[in-house]
Amino acid sequence: MRFRLVRYFVLTSCVAFLAVAAALVFFQQQQGELFRSVQSEEAKFFGEVQTSFADQQARSARRDLLAIHEGGNVNLTRLFANTLWDQGLSALLERAGEIDVDQCRAIPDGQNADGRTVAPPEKKACFAEIGAQIRALPEFAFLNDKVYRAMHRSSVFKIKVYDTRGVTIYSSEHAQVGDDKIANAGFLGAMVGTPTSELTHRDKFSAFEGQVENRDLISSYLPLYGQDGDSIIAVFEVYSDVTRFVDRINQTQAETRAAQASNLQSIAAASENSQLLIDGSVKRLVGVLLGLLAVLFAILFLIVSRADRLLRQHEAERSRSQQQLAQAEKMASLGQMVAGVAHQLNTPLAFSKSNVTMAMEGMRELSAPVDIAARLAAITRETHDDVVTLKVAGARRRLSGMQLRGSDVDDMRTMLGDVLGGIEQMSEMVTNLRDFTRLDRNKTVDFDLNKSLRNVIYVARSVIPTTIAIEERFDDAPILNCNVSQMNQVFLNLINNAAQAIGKDGSITVSSQVTADAIEIRVRDNGHGIRGDVLPHIFEPYFSTKPKGEGTGIGLSIAREIVENHGGTIEVESTSDEGTTFLVKFPQANEHTIIDLAA
Amino acid sequence: MTHAAQPDSSQRGKVLCVDDEPGILRALDWLLRRHFDVVTANSGEMAMDLIRDNDFDVIISDQRMPGMTGVELLKAARQLAPRAMRILLTGYSDLQAVLASVNEGEVFRFINKPWNVDELPVVVGQAVGLSRTAAPRVEDEQEDAAPQRLADPILLVDGDASVHQAFDDALEEVAVTVFHARTLAEALEVLDREQIGVLVSEVRVGGFDATRLIRMLKAKQPEIVSVILSGEHDAETITSLINQGQIYRYVPKPVRAGYMRLVVSSAQNKHRQMRDNPELAGRHEVEAVPAWQAEEMEQDLARGERRRAGAPEPASGVGLLQGIVTTFRRLLGR
Structure with missing residues (x-):
């Protein structure tokens, strides 16, 4: 492609x-x-x-807030406890402790929808009942009064007190008294001595001074130690308002x-x-x-x-x-061939012309003797005598000048015979020339390659030096369907090359051989051979060992093209100083398209 | 057949014809045997034997023969029988053969096939006559002869300046006077003024055919030896130069200096021989130059001079032109 x-x-x-x-x-x-x-x-x-x-x-602001307020609440609780202890707190703790809560505690807890443990209503009612008992105590009212008075207008919104059982014994929000905080984390923390604080936001809250809304509160569970200072006797829960601080933080x-x-x-x-x-x-x-x-x-x-x-x-x-x-x-x-053939033609032409000219002159000399002979014949016919006397005095000079002999006439015949031979030579040459060029045929025909070889050798002999002998060794009729004029061109090229390889003296052997599947044509010379470095290139176009200007270097490449177009191959074998053999090989049954090279 | 070459048979010329084609040999025999003793040989080898045993006046040989070629035979014959005149018969013009026959075989004539039945016996008769006048000394013609002191001058005619330079360089160490001519008119002038021994010329000088000058000169002054130094290699030209100009050598350009020296010294020897022995010059007799060629040459000379002068008819040119034509006529005898 x-x-x-x-x-x-x-x-x-x-x-x-x-x-x-x-x-x-x-x-x-x-x-x-x-x-x-x-x-x-x-x-x-x-x-x-x-x-x-x-x-x-x-x-951290909240944490600080919480810590500060927790500290404040702790102090507040201590202060509160110290202040209220004698004024009813201890009495309330004592009295409330007397109320039994175990029966209420015994009521088992239920679970709400979220799975959280909640006290059933009867438990709540049981504790509410306890709350009502506590509220009824006179110590409660006394403490309550003290607490309200102490906390009036402070930021503490709510105070709750649980006893160690977890029961709410006091709340500034009275309804919460009696609530059970035993499960509350803040309460439990405070019971082990750890104050716990929490910052929460309440939408509504019941403070000392009634309901407040939207408040941030800190609730702290704080333990209350007894007088001995070691045991926890109650837990305070203090709610103080930090809304202002939280608002600042927010x-x-x-x-x-x-x-x-x-x-x-x-x-x-x-x-x-x-x-x-x-x-x-x-x-x-x-x-x-x-x-x-x-x-x-x-x-x-x-x-x-x-x-x-x-x-x-x-x-x-x-x-x-x-x-x-x-x-x-x-x-x-073609030109080389024409020159060669012209030379070949010249030889018969030369002696034929010379002989005919000589014969014509001889004929002129022959006219007088023929005249005399004719006269003698007429005389012989006219007389019946056996002896006739001829007077030669008048014709003496003419007769004595006649040198022609019978052998001269024989010579003349031989001369004309040579001319005939010459004409035959010339016609043979013309036939060969016509067969060689085959200008009349451009098609392929089944042709005996021996004929082609003979023809080419005949033509080649006129071109190559006469000192080179050409030997023919032909096998029986190698018939090939080919373009004859192209075949001739190939063979002439090979024979010419062989002659050039020989130079002066030597011989060329042209042989044909028919094998079972191929026709082989060999052109062998005993010339100087082809050098090893040259041999691989000889079929390349333009490759030539001749000096520039002599030879196009294309002859062998054309020969190969022609042979290959006929489906054949061309090979070469050469030994230095012994000679070269070109082998052209065609397959027997050849049905190849032949490309016309005659451009 | 009007030419009666020899009056009696003892004086009949002895001619050897060599060709591989029997038809040719028979035809030559018939053609020549009335006037000459004809011996034929169908190969060069056979001819060599015959030459050794016989004293031939003329040897006619075909060029193309199996074995020995015509040129080889004539070259050998030049040594074996220097007296015999050599004629080469050629069917077609092979340049190498023609060159070799001139330079090695020193042939007297080329005869082309087919030959003219009337002319061939005349040429052979001429050759027989010349062969008997004087024989050249072969050994003196050896080309290795040393340059001579008393050599006659050389005239080199060539339009190309570089050739003159190269020629001078080649002959630098040879003691000889070389005249240079770039045109035919200059050449004529030198020929008129000086005693020229060897003429070395190109085939064409200044666009004009110089071979006519050589031919005419040979007819008038046969002792001048002509050497052609040319880039044109045409067998036809060489043939006519031999037949009409009897050139001594034809040297194809380019030429090596050494070979040029050899040719020149050999030509000088040849000239000396002919100068010392005028009869010898007869051996180089040429065919007659037709009158029309001389006329044409004269016209060409005039044209060349006018062209060189640069004007169609300059006043001073007329005198010069007249001078040249006069010289030409005096020298070449019209």
């Missing part, structure tokens, strides 16, 4: 350029994505840091969050901006690269198409010059 330079170049380079462009665009997008994700990661991280910082701040947190949000926003805006900038610059870069690629492609395309055009031109010129050379080779061998 023909190599289509421009097409292949365009295809491959387009694919390559598209791949490069796709890779560029892909990388550009990849880079944008990466940048974007890095940016968002950063923003996210930054936001998280800020959030966690703000949360931390809020948390406000600070809100401010922080707002600052954080605005920071994040500006970061986002900045990153968006730089993203745009980077995207723009990457796009520009990609655009410039693609443009450069396009320019590169255009330049390469120009170069390649120019090269392609040049290649085509060279190819066309080469094939044209090869055709011309082939034609020149044909003409050269």
Whole structure:
């Protein structure tokens, strides 16, 4: 198949350029994505840091608040206990402790829908009953009065007191008296000596001074140690209002969050901006690269198409010059042949012309003797005498000048016989010449190659030096379907080459052989042989060992082309100083299309 | 057959004909036997034997023969029988054979096949006559002869300046006067003024055929030895130069300096022989140059001079032109 330079170049380079462009665009997008994700990661991280910082701040503010208020509550409890102990607290603890709660405790707990342990209503009612008993105690009213008076207009909203059994013996919210807190975590913590505080938000709360709404409260469970200072005799629960502080904390947190949000926003805006900038610059870069690629492609395309055009031109010129050379080779061998044949023709022509001219002159000299003989014959016919007297006085000079003898007439006949031979030679030559060129036939015919070889040898003899002998060793009728004139060209070329290899003295053997499946023609010479370094190249076109200007170097390449077009092969074997053999081999049953070389 | 070469049979010329084709030998025998003693040989080897045993006046040989070629035979015959005139019979013009026959065989004539029945006996008769006048000393014709001091001058005619330079370089160490002519007119002038021994010339000079000058010169001054130094290799030209100009050597360009020296010194020897022995010059008799060729030559000379002068008819040119034509007529005898 023909190599289509421009097409292949365009295809491959387009694919390559598209791949490069796709890779560029892909990388550009990849880079944008990466940048974007890095940016968002950063923003996210930054936001998280800020959030966690703000949360931390809020948390520590609350923790501090809790700790401060807890400390305050502890003191308050101590103060409260110290103050109230003699004024009814100890009495209430004592009296309430006398009330039995075990029967209420014995009522088993149930579970609500969430799976949490809740006291059944009868248990609550049982404890409410206990509460009512406590409230009925005179110590309760006394303590209550003291508590209300002490807590008037303070930030303490509620005070509850539990005995060590977990029963609420006092609450500033009277309804809660009697409640069972035995399972309460805060109560249990306080019972082992650990004050527990909790910051809660209450929508509604019953304070000393009635209902309050929307309050942040700190509730602290605080143990109350007995007079000995070691045993816990009760647990206080104190609710103090920290709404103001919590509001401050919340406000600070809100401010922080707002600052954080605005920071994040500006970061986002900045990153968006730089993203745009980077995207723009990457796009520009990609655009410039693609443009450069396009320019590169255009330049390469120009170069390649120019090269392609040049290649085509060279190819066309080469094939044209090869055709011309082939034609020149044909003409050269034809010219050589014509010169040889002209020389061959000259020889019979020369002696024929000379002989005929001489014979004509001889004929002129013969006319007088024939006249005399005719006269003598007439006289003989006219007279019946045996003896006739001729008077030669008048004709003496004419007769004595006659030198012609009978042998001269014989010579003349021989001369004319030579002329006839010469004419036969010439007609043989013409026949051979016609057979050699076969200008009348351009088709292929079944032909006896021996005939062709004989014909070529006849023609070659007129061209090659007379000192070279040509020997024929022919097998029976090697019939080949071939173009005869092309075959002749091949054989003449081989014989001519052989003659040139011999130079002066030597012999050429031309043999034909018919085997079961092939016809083999050998042209062997005993010349100087072909050098080993030359041998592989002899069939290449334009290869010649002759000096420049002599020989086109195309003869053997044409010979091979012809032989191969006939389905045959041509081989060479050469030994230095011993000679060369060319073997032309054709398969027997040959049904090949023969390409007409006679351009 | 009007040419009666010899009056009596003892004086009849002895001619050897050599050809591998019996038809040719018989035809030559019939053609020549009335006037000459004809001996035939069908190969070069057989001819060599005959030459050794006989004293031939003329040897006619075909060029193409199996074994020994005509040129080889004539070259050998030149040594074996220097007196015999050599004629080469050729069927077609093979340049190498023709060159070799001139330079090695020193042939008297080329005869082309088919020959002219009336002319061949005349040429052979001429050759027989010349063969008996004087025999050249073969040993003196050896080309390794040393350059001579008293050599006559050489005239080199060539339109190409580089050839003159190369020729001078080649003959640098040879003591000989070389005249240079770039045109035929200059050559004529030198020939008129000087006693030239050897003429070395190109075939064409300044666009004009120089061989006519050589032919005419040979007819008038046979002792001048002509050597052709040419880039044109045409067998036809060489044949006519031999037959009409009796050139001594034909040297194809390019030529090596050493070979040029050999040819020149050999030509000088030849000239000396002919100068010392005028009869010998007869051996180089040429065919007559037709009158129309002389006329044409004269016209060409005039044209060449006018062209060289640069103007169609310059006033000063007329005198010069007249001078050349006068020289030409005096020298070449019209």
